[in-house]
Amino acid sequence: MFNIALFGCGRIGKVHAVNIAANPETQIRAVIDPYQEGAMQLADQYGADVMTVDEAMSDPDIHAVCICSATDTHADLIELAAKAGKAIFCEKPIDLSLARVRTCLEVVEASGVPFLVGFNRRYDPQFRTLKDLFESGAIGKAETLVITSRDPSPPPVDYVKVSGGIFRDMSVHDLDMARFIMGEDPVSVSAHGSCLVDPEIGEAGDIDSAVIVLHFPSGAMANIINSRRSGYGYDQRIELHGSKGMLKAGNVREHLVEHWGEEDCSSAKPQYFFLERYEKAYIAEWQHFVDVLEGKVEPQCSGYDGEQALVLAEAALESLNAQNTVKLG
Known part of the structure; x- marks a missing residue:
């Protein structure tokens, strides 16, 4: 069973939460969102903990991250997850700046962690x-x-x-x-x-x-x-x-x-x-x-x-x- 840290409790975060919970090989271990009430509701629904970014990244029991937060947070979270050795799923886009995307991908490549970009179609x-x-x-x-x-x-x-x-x-x-x-x-x-x-x-x-x-x-x-x-x-x-x-x-x-x-x-x-x-x-x-x-x-x-x-x-x-x-x- 893979423990997943879910970043973002908005519309797309809730879509992924359903699929993470429904898959027999994954479960939501942590929910991270600046909107605490929404994070607590989603965490209660799936038996997860509400964590800070640092807590989730440093938790050795978390195997992967699912990034569904605001676009301007994606690249930073990807880099933090890569440095922490977590496998990464991130909704598109990595960032709206091509230069920022490229520096982010350098960090991912150096870490060697699996990275999947969410172009669902x-x-x-x-x-x-x-x-x-x-x-x-x-x-x-x-x-x-x-x-x-x-x-x-x-x-x-x-x-x-x-x-x-x-x-x-x-x-x-x-x-x-x-x-x-x-x-x-x-x-x-x-x-x-x-x-x-x-x-x-x-x-x-x-x-x-x-x-x-x-x-x-x-x-x-x-x-x-x-x-x-x-x-x-x-x-x-x-x-x-x-x-x-x-x-x-x-x-x-x-x-x-x-x-x-x-x-x-x-x-x-x-x-x-x-x-x-x-x-x-x-x-x-x-x-x-x-x-x-x-x-x-x-x-x-x-x-x-x-x-x-x-x-x-x-x-x-x-x-x-x-x-x-x-x-x-």
């Missing part, structure tokens, strides 16, 4: 099946990839102001997915965007609608479409076209019942938000981390992957501002 059953079929040769050589990601409604402006912007906060998932599916790093990035949904997002210095084009060394291309508002649920689709056909992963709907009548035919909307849509992905992601702890596998999403996703997000922002294509490598 890699573990989604639909997307994983698509990748497996592609790698089996089902559609031959990849030619074009289209990733559509639209939130059901825009986030609060206060969140936008601290999020790092749409490319670092939202598009970064799709940029990682493009690398994951294609199995190669892009050589150029071109991004275009507008503020079409919420004027307050524009006033905060961000955009809410974007299109990103990636070119890969193989000649293949990826097109990423992002919006902060769909109006019909959490729109998550992938289409990969190759020399021998196409693979397509559609939306997961609220239910599979369709209504057919004289007037029209209808089906359910996509599931509303990421907590429902990626429930199975979060479970599979934690199981993968357990496999890493047991020494069965290497982390499928490494610190390098976390760094490269941010490299692409930064390149997209540079492209948008300069209105040109950014070359990489």
Whole structure:
């Protein structure tokens, strides 16, 4: 049984708490959060102790950390855990600064501890099946990839102001997915965007609608479409076209019942938000981390992957501002 220190008791921390407790090989040993009331509630729920950062890092009975705290705490906690010899799972991003990410990864590499970055969509059953079929040769050589990601409604402006912007906060998932599916790093990035949904997002210095084009060394291309508002649920689709056909992963709907009548035919909307849509992905992601702890596998999403996703997000922002294509490598 692996004892886990959970950092952060917010929305995503609670998601991971459920999966840590449900897995037969892990249990929550410590909960750490500056909001003491929330920490105590979560600790009581799972039979854990409320600890300080120092207490958790120095506890020899804690084998690993699960970092779900505020973004600006991630890199510091990663470094502390690495120096303490704890295995590390950290929600994306490592940090919003590429320079800070790189200094953090130097510490992790020097420590030799396992490190998994939480890009959960890699573990989604639909997307994983698509990748497996592609790698089996089902559609031959990849030619074009289209990733559509639209939130059901825009986030609060206060969140936008601290999020790092749409490319670092939202598009970064799709940029990682493009690398994951294609199995190669892009050589150029071109991004275009507008503020079409919420004027307050524009006033905060961000955009809410974007299109990103990636070119890969193989000649293949990826097109990423992002919006902060769909109006019909959490729109998550992938289409990969190759020399021998196409693979397509559609939306997961609220239910599979369709209504057919004289007037029209209808089906359910996509599931509303990421907590429902990626429930199975979060479970599979934690199981993968357990496999890493047991020494069965290497982390499928490494610190390098976390760094490269941010490299692409930064390149997209540079492209948008300069209105040109950014070359990489």
